[in-house]
Amino acid sequence: MTITISVYRYQPDSDSGSTSSASASKPYMQTFEVEAAPGMMLREALLAIKEQDETFAFRHSCGEGVCGSDGVNANGTNCLACITPVADLKQPIQVRPLPGRPVIRDLVVDMTQFYEQYRAVEPYLIRKDPLPEQEIRQSPEDRDKLDGLYECILCGCCSTACPSFWWNPDKFHGPAALLQSWRFLADSRDQATEERLDALEGPYKLFRCHSIMNCVEVCPKGLNPTKAIGQIKELMLEQSV
């Protein structure tokens, strides 16, 4: 059985040996026929396209949904190509780069601002007390609070599905970074709650979230950034009274 896939093409330099006659400087959709195998994932279909045309570029690596390289937009929804079965996608499948980010080439987008927002929330454990000789104790209940937070793979599916991030990618942290912010606020070992909350003040960084919940819908790991954002807001309120 063959399947039909249309992929977004954009080749910024002109000397690539693409088989297409379309102008190199303008983006276009190119259709490929790919032989489908049972259980085939979208990543394998994209690899089959690359077999036909080596100039086709996309990021991918682990093939099992843990490295977060192959976030793409398939039929209008952000997903990880390696864990999205082609059988679940209506044909012809339309594969585009993650929305709202500058395109470098084909499905490869520039994630610089996404990573900048991640760095901006100081995503690391901050301890002020002297460290014990052994582990810092943490109860299983406190550890459970990190489930649903630490598993983020930074694929960017959420933030690039968020209208608030599309409008203000330089000012609004976006769902991925805010999920990380809550991951450290929720960690019983972290001792920088006040500083973390103070840094989130203002109309943009946190408060541009309007609970549209696109992030929750697309997260390939089943995480819930909207809920995390709500919990940050609640904690802010608690601390201010």
Next chain:
Amino acid sequence: MPAARSIPHRHFDALIIGAGGAGLNAALRLAEADLRVAVVSKVFPTRSHTVAAQGGVNAALANVLPDNWHWHMFDTIKGSDYLGDQDAIETMCREAIPTVYELEHAGVPFSRLDNGRIYQRAFGGQSQNFGGEQAARTCAAADRTGHAILHTLYQQNLRAKTHFFDEHFAVDLIRDDEGAAIGALVLDIESGEPLIIEAKTTLLATGGYGQVFRTNTNAFINTGDGMAMALRAGVPLQDMEFYQFHPTGVAGKGMLITEATRGEGGYLLNGEGERFMERYAPHALDLASRDVVSRSILSEIRAGRGCGPQKDYVLLKVDHLGADVVHQRLPGITDICRVFLGIDPAKEPIPVFPTAHYAMGGIPTDRHARVVAPARHGPEEVVPGLYAAGECACVSVHGANRLGGNSLLDILVFGRAAGADILAYVAEHPNHRPMRDEHIEPAVARLARWERQGDGERVADVKAELRRLMEDHCGVFREQATMTEGVEKLKALRERVEGVRLRDQSQTFNTARIEALELDNLVDVGMATLMSALHRDESRGAHSRVDHTERDDERWMKHSLYSRDGDRMDYKPVRTKPLTVDSFPPKPRVY
């Protein structure tokens, strides 16, 4: 390709190639000491393959059962089939304890016991009291331990302000006339521009090369880049015949199903519903060493006792553990089964098959992660300024077979050791050695080679053939005739690589060019593997010869060294003397 002299240069105290656990743990130590550190990675750091490690990291914390680093040391040496270097193994097992506490302090979200301590589970090849009852030594963050560790190390490097060159591909090392490592030529994948990084010290931390086998548990990026760079720089590779096939890859697909499934109480069944490990490892059963379990599975299948219509896999049963344990302790495995097999492991057994997983061999180093190679004064002379750590290195702590939970430990301990030694080296050698154009030219030529145009074979076709060849001629069971044929075929294939042409000559994010450079690397490490395997006519650890089924300590208790120049094999003795305790002499290895 611009001429060597027109390529821009950047200067750092330390260059680290690879941003997995080994590279990032070294970088963290150096950045915290205010060295100028450059980390070059062909992917964004959290995409490195450490992220996929599942089960955990070994340390004798004794949080669950009595334990002791000396017992850990014994298990590791026995697991290595007595080929591991005992000084390095002592270092690793001692350092494991502070290393895990340090990681916890850095923020790793380890699973916890009721008393708030780090959760530890049983893993294969672990014992109390030098071969007694099963130990519980593997510290875990559910079954996502590698992910938890890699993200934490990256985060701490952000705090320490390490300088990252994300999505830069290292083309080759640069060495001066005395053979010292003085930097590397790298390619900015996004712009397609080359860049020279001059460094007082260079650490290779590029991981494994599982992509040389058709079916494997490894990421697409695991192409042996650092190992091949070392070979081209004249450094031999050590013990490359020892390649681990993990017993439980998803049958027909290859994704890893962690040993933690068996550590939590899962077991294997053949087509007749028997717990067949009783026959092969009556004491340790399903928690025997990986080489033993992989061979047992294949023996069952060869005897016609496989499962399924083709009788070509076995089943891994965890459903008796209950949905709570499966979903809480093994959430990642639950996801993999759901997505790739359409089953819930809490309800149905998982079809599994031994799958190419891990390189015990690699770039020879001492226990300070300094690269050592044969030179005038013996087989282990330090290459000035050059370090290697993690899967690309061979310290050797894994010898002929690695125990589960020791690879995350290896990358952390020896990544850290590399950092410590680099600090001392840079203090003693504060100046960059001069770099001249002729030092750079071989690396530039390698890059320029892929600019040749015209008709020729395609990278993808040659790569596919290489992967099939390695699987057919250098798998779990090996013998003289098939390996001799394999070497001949691989030599012919290596010749053909010269005629391969790249159609895509564009600059911006040209992934075809990266895959071409990776093909060069895969061919070199594939040859190192096959040649080393062909010459070792005994069975030890993961290297299992049907024509030489016994271990031969008299002739073969020594490390193999493969050099690219003339495909030459050399050997050097195993370091059997630990640092502070008595040696563990070789004994028959039963589980």
